[in-house]
Amino acid sequence: MEEIYRELVKIVGERFVSNQPEERFLYSRDPGTMEPHAPDWVVMPNTTEEVQKIVRLANRQKIPLVPMGGGLVLSGLSRPLQGGMVLDMKRMNRILEVNEASSYVVVEAGASQGMLQAYLKKHHPRLKHSIPDAPPIATIGGNVLIHGSGHLSAAGGFHSEMLNGLEVVLPTGEVARIGSCSASPYWFSRSPLPDLAGLFLGWHGTTGVVTKLAIKLFPARPWNDVGIFVIEDPELAPDIIRRLARVQVAEDILAWMSPKPDWAKGFQMINIAYGAETKAELTLKRDLIRESVRPYLERKVGGFMPLPPDMKVRFLEAPQSTLAVFADVNKGGGFEYVGAIMPVELFAPAFRKGLEIAESRKVPYSLGARIVGLAHCMMFFYAYAFNRADQADVRRAQTALEDTNAMVLEMGGIPWKAETPAQKQIIKKMDPNTFALMNRLRAVLDPQGIMNPGNWEA
Amino acid sequence: MEHAEILHRCFRCGYCKLPGSYQDLNCPSYLQYRFETYSPGGRMWLLRAWLDEEIPTSARLQEILFSCTACGNCVEHCVFPKFKADVLNAITAGRGELVNEGSVPRRVSDFFKAIHLYGNPYKLPEADRGAWAKGLGLEPYRGQEYLFFAGCAGSYDERGRKMARAVAGLLQDRGVSFGILGALERCDGNEVRAMGEAGLFEEIARHNIAKFLDAGVVKIITLSPHAYHAIRNYYPRFNGIFQVLHYSQVLARMMSKGKDQGADTPLTVTFHDPCYLGRHNQDYLTPRMVLAALPGVELAEMDRARVDALCCGGGGGNFFTDLLGSGPDSSSRVRVREAAATGAQVLAVACPKCAKMLEDAVKAEALESALRVMDLAELVQARSV
Ligand SMILES: Cc1cc2nc3c(=O)[nH]c(=O)nc-3n(C[C@H](O)[C@H](O)[C@H](O)COP(=O)(O)OP(=O)(O)OC[C@H]3O[C@@H](n4cnc5c(N)ncnc54)[C@H](O)[C@@H]3O)c2cc1C
Ligand code: SF4
Ligand code: SF4
Numbered sequence: 001m002e003e004i005y006r007e008l009v010k011i012v013g014e015r016f017v018s019n020q021p022e023e024r025f026l027y028s029r030d031p032g033t034m035e036p037h038a039p040d041w042v043v044m045p046n047t048t049e050e051v052q053k054i055v056r057l058a059n060r061q062k063i064p065l066v067p068m069g070g071g072l073v074l075s076g077l078s079r080p081l082q083g084g085m086v087l088d089m090k091r092m093n094r095i096l097e098v099n100e101a102s103s104y105v106v107v108e109a110g111a112s113q114g115m116l117q118a119y120l121k122k123h124h125p126r127l128k129h130s131i132p133d134a135p136p137i138a139t140i141g142g143n144v145l146i147h148g149s150g151h152l153s154a155a156g157g158f159h160s161e162m163l164n165g166l167e168v169v170l171p172t173g174e175v176a177r178i179g180s181c182s183a184s185p186y187w188f189s190r191s192p193l194p195d196l197a198g199l200f201l202g203w204h205g206t207t208g209v210v211t212k213l214a215i216k217l218f219p220a221r222p223w224n225d226v227g228i229f230v231i232e233d234p235e236l237a238p239d240i241i242r243r244l245a246r247v248q249v250a251e252d253i254l255a256w257m258s259p260k261p262d263w264a265k266g267f268q269m270i271n272i273a274y275g276a277e278t279k280a281e282l283t284l285k286r287d288l289i290r291e292s293v294r295p296y297l298e299r300k301v302g303g304f305m306p307l308p309p310d311m312k313v314r315f316l317e318a319p320q321s322t323l324a325v326f327a328d329v330n331k332g333g334g335f336e337y338v339g340a341i342m343p344v345e346l347f348a349p350a351f352r353k354g355l356e357i358a359e360s361r362k363v364p365y366s367l368g369a370r371i372v373g374l375a376h377c378m379m380f381f382y383a384y385a386f387n388r389a390d391q392a393d394v395r396r397a398q399t400a401l402e403d404t405n406a407m408v409l410e411m412g413g414i415p416w417k418a419e420t421p422a423q424k425q426i427i428k429k430m431d432p433n434t435f436a437l438m439n440r441l442r443a444v445l446d447p448q449g450i451m452n453p454g455n456w457e458a
Numbered sequence: 459m460e461h462a463e464i465l466h467r468c469f470r471c472g473y474c475k476l477p478g479s480y481q482d483l484n485c486p487s488y489l490q491y492r493f494e495t496y497s498p499g500g501r502m503w504l505l506r507a508w509l510d511e512e513i514p515t516s517a518r519l520q521e522i523l524f525s526c527t528a529c530g531n532c533v534e535h536c537v538f539p540k541f542k543a544d545v546l547n548a549i550t551a552g553r554g555e556l557v558n559e560g561s562v563p564r565r566v567s568d569f570f571k572a573i574h575l576y577g578n579p580y581k582l583p584e585a586d587r588g589a590w591a592k593g594l595g596l597e598p599y600r601g602q603e604y605l606f607f608a609g610c611a612g613s614y615d616e617r618g619r620k621m622a623r624a625v626a627g628l629l630q631d632r633g634v635s636f637g638i639l640g641a642l643e644r645c646d647g648n649e650v651r652a653m654g655e656a657g658l659f660e661e662i663a664r665h666n667i668a669k670f671l672d673a674g675v676v677k678i679i680t681l682s683p684h685a686y687h688a689i690r691n692y693y694p695r696f697n698g699i700f701q702v703l704h705y706s707q708v709l710a711r712m713m714s715k716g717k718d719q720g721a722d723t724p725l726t727v728t729f730h731d732p733c734y735l736g737r738h739n740q741d742y743l744t745p746r747m748v749l750a751a752l753p754g755v756e757l758a759e760m761d762r763a764r765v766d767a768l769c770c771g772g773g774g775g776n777f778f779t780d781l782l783g784s785g786p787d788s789s790s791r792v793r794v795r796e797a798a799a800t801g802a803q804v805l806a807v808a809c810p811k812c813a814k815m816l817e818d819a820v821k822a823e824a825l826e827s828a829l830r831v832m833d834l835a836e837l838v839q840a841r842s843v
Contacts, residue, residue: 015491016492018493020516020518021513021514021516021518022495022504022513022516022518022519022522023493023494023495025503025504025507025512025513026493026494026495026500026503026504027494030470031469031470031471042493044492044493070472071494072471072472088492088493088494090492091492112476112480113480114476114479114480114481115480115481115482117480118479118480118481118482119481121479122481122761135471135472135473136472136473136476136480137471137472137473137475137476321473321537322537324469324471324473324537324538325537325538325539327467327469327471327538328467328469328538328540328541331467331540332466332467333466333467333468333469334469335469387466388466388467389466
């Protein structure tokens, strides 16, 4: 153990490696419900070369290696289930290149969402990236690699779909470039080459350590607005959402159903955010959105909520900082959510069953759905709060999450960034040949089985 | 432990690591050390674990707690309205627990010892305390309108003394009625308080209050925002109620009488908000009013200003204990790089600790030819006829 510590010190310097109880305690857990697993070392590399050296050392010594960005996934994916090293990637946070002409940015994987947002605002005010509602210290790498979604997902799909290419340190230590950057100085797209990015997307750090990535940028419009369409019958939601999305005006469509604040209770609220180059264009877009749901307005089964300007400002905030505060509903400091990727037509049962689970398990809840693409699918979220200081309450939330994962799979949805038990449930439902292929790929890429072991295992 | 009930309520979302713009790390200790443990939320969770005996008392835990600069960025930017006000108080209370246990870093116990024995952290004789004023012809306090309180840095630190002389000289020039305590002055205790030594702080506060009351002091001008904070917000707890002004507030009043006369060659200045004037006391305007009153001075704000200012790294006792350490990621060096990026020729400060920290950082970054650190009074003096 000491020898490995010394090797790590040689690679990253004494300041950036720890085997102390304090770091071992903190990096053993995340803000969600999953039980802690302590690392033996926490290491913070600064360059791709350092990552390579660490990976090679882990390979030689057969030590588990778990990459971590913000550690904010909530489902415990960067806890080292079998000990070993946690690789905190946040020192690798440089913004390397913005290509205005082709609208992309190349960043190191540990660059934070907030930092990129601020950088673009200052240096390229006409461009923005699709920011998730995760706290802004969450990393670009961590979010793209789990197929995150965010404030431009109605326009551009999952964040993994906005990925143009990446640089990765393979589990055996080689550096590979994926996408156009493998054969060109530009990071403009993943086509027309064989798309190897899939080897690293959705794998929860089990196939390599991504060190750089390029993501698409979108126009940052000077005029922005948000409308909230309110309904009382979840059965209506799929058609309404489809109509709203297919106008191709919205940047983000987000439904939310929550017992708090009081005025929202019992309703399904659908936020539609959009931007424009001019005031006239904004008005036109607002009219198009209204027009798309006219039949519902005429039947008086849905309507746009009047929004005072200060409320609009709050709803246009990205990320939505108030989301994190759900953790404090019962002064308990915790929440976790099942994010289920599923077709929009499942909205009503997804909602009803979520409500049933939350109410029967007596957990404080907040439900909702972010629409991905032109209603091509949605990320339906079931957030349950718990009191971190009360183990019984943590367990209650955990049970509600387990029930929800099972319910989602039963319905035909798939839990996203799933906890390890939910990964096992997914694998059970998965075509056996698919899982066999996953294992074969993994065995080729990671012959020693060092990368985030315990994940995607039956 | 006081505030123990909020420790588990921290979600470790990390908003508190950042300024409002999210542009970069704004918690000085997290910026320097980068382990989650050195972030505000990390400290909250570690304290909970320590109270629950899940982790032992260790030298590292001590370093983690005492490298916090008490800058208040976490209080400002935590997104949990119901307990954000107490995030730093919880960290201070945690330090207090370590103090009570006698488990503090050596440099911290040395600091307390020096205050105990000498009444100042420099271990210099109290008799020398008034030496900074030599040759200025300042009067001892005897019922003038104001007491000018120089504080330890203003009395003993070379850079601080220079600043104290500039401020006192200026007050004198402008006919402000004030006196000083000289050798009778004692540490204001703010750092002792921030380092969790509540008992020693109370002793110091009571001593000073008695001295002030004996002398008939009603109004106090402080050189340091740290003293301003302690006397304004904590002395009243021990019945020490005074009208306290930071010297910038007196300057602003003097200057609001009209544009200052003097040199009007163009000068670009950027201003570094001291945490104890800014975030802890919400005064962002006054120093800017002083600058605005100077002819030819143009203010070029840093990206991180006002509520978002990056601390110089000298708060929470770190000016003396330096548990934050040096290097390119130390917040003082990051800060002067940010100041230089504005294109300003002068980095204006309003605190003797900031002056020293940032001046050293300018040297470490080899920026001497581009950027000069000047306190507000020095600037006013330099621009006056
Ligand atoms: C209040 C709140 C709101 C949220 N809202 C959203 C939202 O709107 N949209 C959304 O998508 N998510 C959301 N999330 C979930 C999550 O926080 C984000 O997806 C976040 O971006 C994850 O990034 P991270 O850096 O924290 O990743 P981590 O949690 O650190 O890592 C995620 C996974 O990726 C792996 N990984 C990380 N970095 C690398 C790397 N460099 N190479 C290889 N593998 C790596 C890890 O091992 C882990 O398996 C939210 C979370 C919270 C708490
Ligand atoms: S102190 Fe507040 S902002 Fe910081 S991690 Fe805790 S809850 Fe989040
Ligand atoms: S007071 Fe400043 S240094 Fe201390 S934890 Fe808060 S942000 Fe960090």
